[in-house]
Amino acid sequence: xxxxxxxxxxxxxxxxxxxxxxxxxxxxxxxxxxxxxxxxxxxxxxxxxxxxxxxxxxxxxxxxxxxxxxxxxxxxxxxxxxxxxxxxxxxxxxxxxxxxxxxxxxxxxxxxxxxxxxxxxxxxxxxxxxxxxxxxxxxxxxxxxxxxxxxxxxxxxxxxxxxxxxxxxxxxxxxxxxxxxxxxxxxx
Numbered sequence: 001x002x003x004x005x006x007x008x009x010x011x012x013x014x015x016x017x018x019x020x021x022x023x024x025x026x027x028x029x030x031x032x033x034x035x036x037x038x039x040x041x042x043x044x045x046x047x048x049x050x051x052x053x054x055x056x057x058x059x060x061x062x063x064x065x066x067x068x069x070x071x072x073x074x075x076x077x078x079x080x081x082x083x084x085x086x087x088x089x090x091x092x093x094x095x096x097x098x099x100x101x102x103x104x105x106x107x108x109x110x111x112x113x114x115x116x117x118x119x120x121x122x123x124x125x126x127x128x129x130x131x132x133x134x135x136x137x138x139x140x141x142x143x144x145x146x147x148x149x150x151x152x153x154x155x156x157x158x159x160x161x162x163x164x165x166x167x168x169x170x171x172x173x174x175x176x177x178x179x180x181x182x183x184x185x186x187x188x
Contacts (some may be wrong), residue, residue, distance in 0.1 A: 010035070010063075017098035018054050021162075024101070028052070053102055060095035061116045067092060067125050078131030079180065085127070086154070086175050094159045102156050121147055135188075148180055 012035055019026065019034040026034065028049065032042040046052040060112030073081045089096065121144070128143035137146060153175050160166040166174070 005050075013056065013059050014092070014094040016052075017060065020053070020056065021094075021097045021101045035053065038078040055099055056095075057102070060092070060099050061120075062087065063092045063095050063122060065116070066122065073123060073127035078134055078136035081127060082131070082180070083176060085124070086150075086179075089151075089154050090158070090172055090175075093161070094122055096155060097162055098160055100159065124150070150175075152178055166172070 015035045016031065019031050023030060023034065028042055028046075029039040031052075032039045035042075042052075048053055067157050068085065071081060071084040071088045073085060075081065124147040125143040128137060128146040131137040132139045132143060141149075157166055157171050157175055161171055
C-alpha cells in the first residue's frame with residue numbers, strides 16, 4: 001500500500017480524527033507524526049487544516065450514514081434494531097468525537113451538510129416512529145426527541161470514555177439500558 005493510500009485507510013482516518021480532537025492546535029507535521037505518516041504524505045492528502053477538517057467531516061458523515069444503513073432499522077424487533085444502531089455508532093467513536101468537537105452552527109449553512117444530517121435524522125426518526133407504532137417505545141415523546149436523546153447519550157458517553165470517566169466496555173450496554181428504561185413503552 002502506498003503512503004497516500006495509508007492515510008485514506010479507515011483506521012488511519014479514525015486515528016487522524018482523534019488526533020485532531022486530542023491536539024486541536026497541532027500542526028500538520030504534528031498530526032502526521034501522531035498517526036505515523038510523514039508530513040509530505042499528509043500534505044498530499046490535504047494541503048491545509050481546513051481541507052483536512054472538510055475531508056474528515058465528509059468521511060465521518062459517510063461512515064455514520066453507512067452504520068445506519070447496516071443497522072437495518074426497518075427489520076426485526078425495534079429493540080434489536082436499536083442495539084444494532086448503537087453498536088454501529090460506537091464502532092466509529094473517533095469520528096463521532098471529531099464531529100462533536102469540530103461541528104459549529106454555521107456548518108448547517110452548507111447545503112451538503114444540511115442534506116446529510118436531514119437524511120440521517122429522517123432515517124432514525126422513522127425507526128423510532130416504527131418502534132412507537134409497534135409499542136416498543138413510549139408515544140408521549142416524539143420520534144425526533146428520541147433521536148436527539150439517543151445521540152446526545154452516545155456523544156456524551158463517548159466523550160466520557162475518551163476522558164477516562166467511563167469504562168470502554170460499559171458504554172454499549174449503558175447506552176442501551178439507560179435509553180430503554182427511559183423510553184420503553186409502559187407494560188400492558
